[in-house]
Amino acid sequence: QKEVEQDPGPLSVPEGAIVSLNCTYSNSAFQYFMWYRQYSRKGPELLMYTYSSGNKEDGRFTAQVDKSSKYISLFIRDSQPSDSATYLCAMSAGSNYQLIWGAGTKLIIKP
């Protein structure tokens, strides 16, 4: 079993829809949870950074962490074609610890 599980997709939704992306993990020591967006041939771009449990909102993006269920989510409201990219979850036990990555979910927003 991988430490972090993420459905690779692709996930295709119409423009304007709410997108839900998820990861599950097995290591209860993880404290830092991140979502990255990666466009083709580019480095990952940090979208959301959450410490421990709870919700965090930034514009159209909301990140949720449920440590009791070992489950994290990223919601994208009012999705746009420019949101089409691969979304990777990542987590670590400490700020200088190795990041453990999900496989990444390819998201396609259809105009």
Add this chain to the structure above:
Amino acid sequence: GAVVSQHPSRVICKSGTSVKIECRSLDFQATTMFWYRQFPKKSLMLMATSNEGSKATYEQGVEKDKFLINHASLTLSTLTVTSAHPEDSSFYICSASEQFYGYTFGSGTRLTVV
């Protein structure tokens, strides 16, 4: 926010030559930097953890003599691919962690060995 600059963004080299990739943290000090390799349509694979002033820690299966990492200062880490071969062609990405902004990534280097 924290910014990491990576250069070059693209490099084409002949088989047998060496290539150096630089990773700089522009507005923060990074005692630890990470080097990743990404194959097409795959997630990031950690190659090594670079620690300022000490030897890098390599992941299992990564040849330390082929992928030389130097972390000479708190803002600069370099990855040198020595005696590059076509199978080393890949997308290499560095990252550094900052207390408040998490892990920030460079824009990546596309290496093509011909």
